[in-house]
Amino acid sequence: MTKIIQLKDRQHLAQGNSRLVFRHPENSDYLIKVMRPDKIDERFGSGAKWYKRLRRLGKYLSYHREIEEFLAVHTATDQAPPFLQTIIGFTETDLGLGLIILGAFQENGDLAPSLGHLLKKHRYDKKMEAALEACFSEILASPVIISDLNVGNFVYLEEHQHFIMIDGLGNANPLGFKAFSKRLNRRAKLRRFARFRERIERYKKHYQHPT
Ligand SMILES: Nc1ncnc2c1ncn2[C@@H]1O[C@H](COP(=O)(O)OP(=O)(O)O)[C@@H](O)[C@H]1O
Ligand SMILES: [Mg+2]
Known part of the structure; x- marks a missing residue:
């Protein structure tokens, strides 16, 4: 029988809008x-729209999407691209x-x-901005499809001066159409990057970064 990992009584390290992030106990x-x-209930259970309740994957749809992208980039290059988090597998908890x-x-x-944390703490500088642009270029050169560019979905590795898109x-x-047309997927990504750059500028204003 597979072992069920106990997380309930542990403290999570981080959380997003939909997930909790724990360190693997082993x-x-x-x-x-x-x-x-x-x-879960509000999004996928009795509180959700009928068509969401009928979907077979329900609350695990986001895993499916993430894994599909992981496979798509490996299909293209057969190696883990530097801008993506590495998926190890599943476990029951x-x-x-x-x-x-x-x-x-x-x-x-x-x-x-996360990029959001760096912005909030006034740590987002020119070096990081260049690293984020490099990350955008890697995303653009890859067949990956992106749906949600937000400041919580990029984390920064100081050591390597490198951003990773973790969600x-x-x-x-x-x-x-994005899955079927490289050209349209590329265009959609460029549009999202442009909006995201604007969003980052708004955060800087909001957090009163010195100009
Ligand atoms: N691979 C990772 N390495 C470091 N931190 C991570 C990683 N994945 C997630 N995090 C942290 O956990 C937070 C929530 O994770 P995320 O996958 O974005 O959850 P959600 O689906 O709820 O948005 C992120 O904003 C980030 O700070
Ligand atoms: Mg997220």
Whole structure:
């Protein structure tokens, strides 16, 4: 029988709008992501729209998208691209199915900071901006489809001066054109990058970055 990893009584390291992120109790290089128990009902259960309730994948749809993108980039290059987090696999936990991924950590062992954190703490500088642009170029050169560019979905590895996109991948519309046309996918990505740059500028104003 597979072992069920106990996470409920542990403290998570981070959380997003839909998931909790724990350190893997048996391998400190790994993280386990599970769906946030407080959001499942409202999003996928009795609180959700009828068509969402009918979808076969329901609350695990986001895993499916993420894995599809992981496979798509490997199909293209047969190696893990530097801008993507490495997916290790699945595990059962007392909080439902967990996605095991390689964690991005700082040298002191803490999680690598998100772009949002860097902006908030006035740490986002020219060097990081160049690193983010390099990350955009890597995304553009890859067949990956992106759905959600937000400042919580990029984490920064100071050591390598490198951003990793840890979430927000995949096609929100499974019948969408992006999966079938490289050109249209590229155009859609360029549009999203442009909007995202504007969003970052708004954050800088909001956090009163010196100009
Ligand atoms: N591989 C990773 N390495 C380091 N931190 C991560 C990693 N994946 C997620 N995180 C942290 O956890 C937060 C939430 O993860 P995320 O996958 O974005 O969850 P959600 O699906 O809820 O948005 C991120 O904003 C980031 O700070
Ligand atoms: Mg996220």
